[in-house]
Amino acid sequence: MEVKMLQKVKVVCTDDLGGTLLEILNAEGYRRPLFVTDSFVATMPLVVAARRKLADDGIDCAVFDEVRPDPLCETVAAGVEAFRAHEADSIIAIGGGSSMDVARGVNIVRVNGGEIIDYTDPNVPIADCPGMIAVPTTSGTGSEVSNALVVTDGATQRKLAVLADPAVSEYAVLNPDLTIGLPPRMTIASGLDAFCHAAEGYLSRMASPITDAVCEKVMFLLYNYLPRAVRNGEDREARERVMVAATLAGWMLNNAGTIAGHSIAHVLGSKYHIVHGEAVGYALPGVMEFVAPVMPHKVREIGQILGAVYPENAPEEQTTVIAVRAFKEFRDRMLGLHPFEDYGIDRDELLANAQAVAYERFAGNTPRDIGPAEARQLLEAFGVR
Structure with missing residues (x-):
């Protein structure tokens, strides 16, 4: 069993x-x-x-x-x-x-x-x-x-x-x-890591109705309390809610796993020393777009948790665009993650890592098969605002 x-x-x-x-x-x-x-x-x-x-x-x-x-x-x-x-x-x-x-x-x-x-x-x-x-x-x-x-x-x-x-x-x-007092940049990066644990677990091949419920709550808590913790590091209630959310997200790692976003972060992080939580945050929009053709309802739900409003009877392609935009709004405006361009890494240099990403351990949890061509597509979207 x-x-x-x-x-x-x-x-x-x-x-x-x-x-x-x-x-x-x-x-x-x-x-x-x-x-x-x-x-x-x-x-x-x-x-x-x-x-x-x-x-x-x-x-x-x-x-x-x-x-x-x-x-x-x-x-x-x-x-x-x-x-x-x-x-x-x-x-x-x-x-x-x-x-x-x-x-x-x-x-x-x-x-x-x-x-x-x-x-x-x-x-x-x-x-x-x-x-x-x-x-x-x-x-x-x-x-x-x-x-x-x-x-x-x-x-x-x-x-x-x-x-x-x-x-x-x-x-x-x-x-x-x-x-308390954790610097804003560290608060943003660690909080995005937790959010992406939940979002990737939600989109994973290993997800179940039980893990879905926990992942939804984790994303809800982080959407509502992480910006508060970033704005005011002394906000103990926000810090406590974010800490509980991160622990629940870690629990989901054991049960639902992570997918291509973490594969990208592991490969690029070790090579270019990109902060892990920032890397998964830069990767998630491309991952959402990649997964949407097979899991449009889940991508739509992530957007809804992030405050997205969808037109009535909107087609799946439109809800995906709106959901991805909602995450970027959360990541870039509400939290204030700095632009990927600050790292000064050439885009062609990034694309050279496609094969390593495709065969990284967690890529297989992604609900669409990933080869070098698909990994290149994900890397093209990495860090795009």
Whole structure:
């Protein structure tokens, strides 16, 4: 029997980060956690206070703060060494998607052995990997509940995905205070990542009526609260709603997957260092247009969630144009995503990546077959305003 909806992560929303972490560690019997994070997050006052609270209760914490954006396989290996050196029994991953990816990779390797690149082969078995507590400091990747991680092969600079249901977090701890003051550009990029998780999951071959309902709610929440969080980073209600939406969108990654927009972002992101959330935002209009001939009703629904109004009895071609325009209005005016041209990447250079996009792992979830010609079509629409 194929289960169409699964969520094993225990999710906690809290106003007291340190107290909640202490409660979880005591409940599970963990006494020697390794914090996996980056050098900035490690010094955040809320994080320092949480570690102090754990230490006051006799919890022996160590910190691995070498995470960088687009983390390398070598960073995972260094994290495994830190885990073993501390004789850790658990991991507290705190930060953005890169920290979650490294922590999940450390947890896989410390349980299963080998190197993280071994597990990019879906035929390599992965045993259950308990003991990971995920604390997001951004609202976008959904990695706190996702079964996926992405690492970069330092030798080839290729982004490689590992999908591992046995390695999802044991707990996800949501504290919106950690996102207060997140700069507008990061808020936009992370929020667009969450929106595109939901939109691409909605359009995926793997979608079901159950995932559709969650994806619709995620898009609704982000349309209504993400612009508020961008305008006023201190708006705690908006930050909380956006954080919950991002976590739900991460859940959808496990159940509905993503499609060609994420394939484009993975290929271009690793090669040109385009911010991931911006890349999927630049890609989504072309993806909507590409999928519309086989899923016009879903493309229309995305537009409706984004405030589009359709003329009575409008043909499908017209509703697609209006829906795509509604997303661009949300992306470019309401949120203020900067133009793709700011990256200074030649369009012909982009088009040279068509074959890599066509054969990227998640492209197969797209409800139309994608070869190099179709991938080129998607790249021609990438970032067009």
